Amino acid sequence: MIVYDLIIIGGGASGIMAAITASQYLDKILIIEKNNRIGKKILVTGNGRCNYTNAFLKTTDFNNPAFVENIFNQFDPQDTIDFFETLGIEPKIEDEGKAYPLSEQSSSFLDVFLFEIKKRNIQVELNKEVIDIFKKNDVFKVVSSANEAFLGKKVIIATGGKSMPSTGSNGSGLDLAKNLGHKITEVFPALVKLRVDSPYLKQLAGVKINTQVDLLVGNEVVQSEYGDLLFANYGISGPTILELSRKANEKLMKRLEVFVKIVLIQSLPKSKIIERFEMFKSREIDQSLIGLVNKRFINVLIKEAGIEKNNMVVGDIPKQNIFKLIDLLYDWRLKVTGSLGFDDSQVTAGGIELTEIHESTLESKLIQGLYFTGEVLDVDGRCGGYNLQWAWSSGYVAAKSACEEIRKND
Ligand SMILES: Cc1cc2nc3c(=O)[nH]c(=O)nc-3n(C[C@H](O)[C@H](O)[C@H](O)COP(=O)(O)OP(=O)(O)OC[C@H]3O[C@@H](n4cnc5c(N)ncnc54)[C@H](O)[C@@H]3O)c2cc1C
Incomplete structure (x- = not known):
């Protein structure tokens, strides 16, 4: 032999x-x-x-x-x-x-x-x-x-x-x-798409943005990535998410609460957004967000901010809801529930x-x-x-x- x-x-x-x-x-x-x-x-x-x-x-x-x-x-x-x-x-x-x-x-x-x-x-x-x-x-x-x-x-x-x-x-x-x-x-699994708990996934499926995404354990940022983020029916993907997925899975295995924080507005300070809402006081809220964020996010953000109707006039909306909306533009959190597993991981x-x-x-x-x-x-x-x-x-x-x-x- x-x-x-x-x-x-x-x-x-x-x-x-x-x-x-x-x-x-x-x-x-x-x-x-x-x-x-x-x-x-x-x-x-x-x-x-x-x-x-x-x-x-x-x-x-x-x-x-x-x-x-x-x-x-x-x-x-x-x-x-x-x-x-x-x-x-x-x-x-x-x-x-x-x-x-x-x-x-x-x-x-x-x-x-x-x-x-x-x-x-x-x-x-x-x-x-x-x-x-x-x-x-x-x-x-x-x-x-x-x-x-x-x-x-x-x-x-x-x-x-x-x-x-x-x-x-x-x-x-x-x-x-x-x-x-x-x-x-x-x-x-690492370099894998993540599942998140959100009622808006169907609405957002297919949206792609280029932004900063942080991984949080509880309230602490443990990793930040900058690049493309994609929404899908099951959750989120794209290079930023693949990079965050290793740590996300590691923390989930330890039964810790894991979130992704999406920064929708990167280049403008909050003061500029406050000015914008002042300027558009008489516009409907959905109209006031056009040109600021991807249109598919508008109804989602309005709902998340607790604003009852997307055609409410900005000036009629309680201040705390407007501030909630502004906060969401800089810190929108989604709870990570898992990943697509080994079948999908790189x-x-x-x-x-x-x-x-x-x-x-x-x-x-x-x-x-x-x-x-x-x-x-x-x-x-x-x-x-x-x-x-x-x-x-x-x-x-x-x-x-x-x-x-x-x-x-x-
Ligand atoms: C979709 C995808 C895209 C990727 N893209 C990139 C990229 O662009 N750049 C990059 O750097 N990395 C990329 N990777 C990762 C990279 O491909 C792997 O890290 C690399 O191929 C690992 O090489 P390996 O030799 O260890 O194992 P593998 O390439 O997985 O090869 C293992 C081989 O062993 C064989 N085998 C297993 N068990 C047995 C057994 N008992 N008897 C006989 N044969 C067996 C398997 O059939 C297989 O052919 C990607 C991975 C995936 C899944």
Whole structure:
């Protein structure tokens, strides 16, 4: 029976990167993938454009900055851009350092990967879900659900987290790690749309605004984001919400009360709004708000301010309702009740406990020769190319470390 130098479980971003890296040093490399194709998730990244790295990456954009620093020091965004250029992917750097392929197609990545895998003679077993891993006499036995066994000197678990399981990442890698004795921190969806408790969602569905959104726990602001916010039937989404969702879910799991505060008016001081209502004293209230906020908010704000009719004349409305309305323009709170869950989330927060992993090689401290890459580890980053960068960097480092160990022992 063939003994592979390296078996990689999971043919996603980090697994493919590991295989290509290792192929520079090793001959017998096997990727085992449960789907009928590799890289399924890559196709849906960046809305089909694949935001594959971020030129402004900082380690503080990740949940575990100290841990990721060791890995990014070995393979950073510039290395990523250079690496993909050698494969044929020309970069296009957009706002906030987000890098996309010049082709604007995530399928370009899959095409170059398939080309490289063939050229480098990397073996791929598709439609095989790994269900067990054993180690005996320095050799790993990797068993698939069809009860097939594969032998390898080193193993990389690159199975992803639990986000968007339709792409293959169903959390089975976490179970494999657990069975091998690793601790798993609590996992929950991040970069995900939020559900809010509001009677106005149907009315507002489809509205998009560009503004500041704060996340509050009780009355305390714990995170602020600026950018697009979208209303939908189920709640709210958009880049601001995705960024806030990790902390929102973390706090909700602790049974804390979580709110988003939407700042509808950013650029005008309150005094200017007070003057405006003075000036429009004889106008109907709904008319007085035209040109100030998106029209779809007008009836909502009037109701929230306790104003009985939207055609009441401003001068006839009690002062306290006018002031309530003005306050809402600067601080409109919606109670967060949950998220759309793993099915919708872009990344999994939590994963394999990092204290059990060597921070410069990604080798298990419990089982020599076993490595982990990508989202299966307790590492997640912001939206904007950070999570794929983690996949590339961790795939590179784990493969390089495994190769060095093999060469040392041969
Ligand atoms: C909709 C969406 C958009 C995204 N957009 C971006 C973006 O633009 N930029 C960015 O940086 N990040 C983005 N991400 C996040 C990024 O795609 C992931 O962080 C990254 O793909 C994780 O790589 P990975 O190798 O750890 O896991 P994955 O890419 O999830 O790959 C894991 C692979 O392992 C296989 N597998 C799982 N279990 C087993 C098993 N037991 N046996 C065999 N095979 C198994 C799976 O089928 C899968 O192919 C996005 C995610 C989603 C869901």
